[in-house]
Each structure stands twice: as structure tokens, then as C-alpha cells.
Amino acid sequence: MPPNVKPQRESLEIVVLSVLAEEPLYGYSIIKRVANRSDDAIRLTAGVLYPLLHELEAARLIESTWETVRSDRAGESSAGRKRKWYQLTAKGRRRLTQRITAHRAFQAMIEAFLPPRGADEEATT
Amino acid sequence: MPPNVKPQRESLEIVVLSVLAEEPLYGYSIIKRVANRSDDAIRLTAGVLYPLLHELEAARLIESTWETVRSDRAGESSAGRKRKWYQLTAKGRRRLTQRITAHRAFQAMIEAFLPPRGADEEATT
DNA sequence: TGCCGATATATCGAAATCAGATATATTTGG
């Protein structure tokens, strides 16, 4: 597996808002989706994701609804497993757009400091 | 002035190594250069930069030499102002290349999660 | 000439952040 690159809060928020911009997801499914899509490079842990989701919800960037999944086998008597689905709010969508703009601007800025791409490669022209 | 985007360690190290890849600089001049080039978006503070420089030196990614600047006016008696010039080592140059590769790979990964560029613009075609 | 703002390096401690451990409960597959 690839080296564990740690996504700090900023990137983290962008990634979470982005996946939620596509469709509603619940916590655990966010973890799995991000891991799969990033080829395991970005491994959200529960300890990082849940507090973030709670924060985003408090800021009204996302909204949640509980779902209770009852298994066939267990039947009536079972309490059922609980899932908390999150979806982006209009405010969240605006925030995402804004964060992306800022992110790209910042990355362009960083890139401007770097030696030009391919500065190390040998006469490929 | 633009919003204060804080460069965390990773980006920070890349930026510092990059400016040193161009030419030797001393601490204060690094702060000024980065501020100017980034249009004040990246403001290194002494409290962040100096410890980083010391770390980089300990890791032999950079080397330093002291310069004493004596003013005309003050003459012999003056102790002179001290500047610590830093230059990239061969090891530092390799590290930079490596960090850049990792940085770009990570950014590409993040970008892959984002809605495509210009997803919000209206029929400009 | 005396003072202030800029130049210059450096450390420290409070505050924020983060990864990993811990807790609890259900479901699925063997």
C-alpha cells in the first residue's frame, strides 16, 4: 500500500463535502468510499471523521437523518443497526465551491514556488 | 490583503526548500521573499521558520554559514549584524524532488474527489 | 543626537489538532 499521507483538516473537509456533493452517505460509507477511490492513500479514521461530521452539521453545511436497518434473520425483536445519513445543504454547497476556489488558488501559489515541472527530465523534446 | 491561508509543515518545507534551490538565502530574507512572491498570502513567522530551518539543517538538507554585516557608520567598534545564510545540500535537492512528486500526487488525488473544474459556470461554450 | 521602525535570530508556552485507543452494539459469514 502507498505511504500514509495525512490529509489535514482543510483537505479533509473538501474531500468530505465533495463526496457528499455527489450523493448522501453515512459515516462508515464515507470512510470506505474515500479509501477505495484514493487507492487507500487517504484513510479516514472514525476518530477524525465523526467529530468533523458533527462540526459540519453544527455549521449547517450538512444535515443528517437516522435510518434503522433491521435484518431479516433477527426479525422484530432486533433493535436494528443505526445509520446516520448525511446530505449537503445549500449552504454546504456554497461553502464547497468557495473552499475549492481557495484550495486551488493556494495550490497554484505553492506551485509557483516550485521548480518548473520536468526540470529534472532529460531532453525529451 | 488576501485571506490568511496557513501553510502547514508539509507545504512549508517544500516552499522553503524551493526558494533555497534557486539561491542561498538567510532566514529573514526567506520570510520577505515568500511574502512578496505570494502577494502576502503566505506569511512565514519567525517562530515557525527558524525551528524549521534548524530541523532541516540537522537533517543535512541545508547548510549554514554566518555572515557579519558591519555598517560604515558604526565602524570598527560595532559588533555587526549577524546573518545566517542557508544553502541546499545535494541531499536537500534530492529530498525536494521527492517531496514535490509526493505533493503533486497527493494534490492530484484530492483533485480527483472534487467536482470537475467549471462545473458551476454557465454555457460558456 | 536620539528615537523608532525595520532588520535579524532565537526560544518558549498556550492552544489547537490529530492519530490511535477505547467503548458499545449489530450483522454477516463460516
Add this chain to the structure above:
DNA sequence: CCAAATATATCTGATTTCGATATATCGGCA
């Protein structure tokens, strides 16, 4: 029936980061 996966949540120790503090010199201007 048991272990691994699913699912949410918090807490704590370790690391990071920011801003304050310290010290000293230099340049310009009143």
C-alpha cells in the same frame, strides 16, 4: 456460535502551530 465487518461515538496522549517574548543591530529622520 464465534470472529470479522459494520456502525457510531468519545477521549486522551502526542504532536503541531501560533503568537509572545527576548535580544541586538542598523537606517532614516526630526
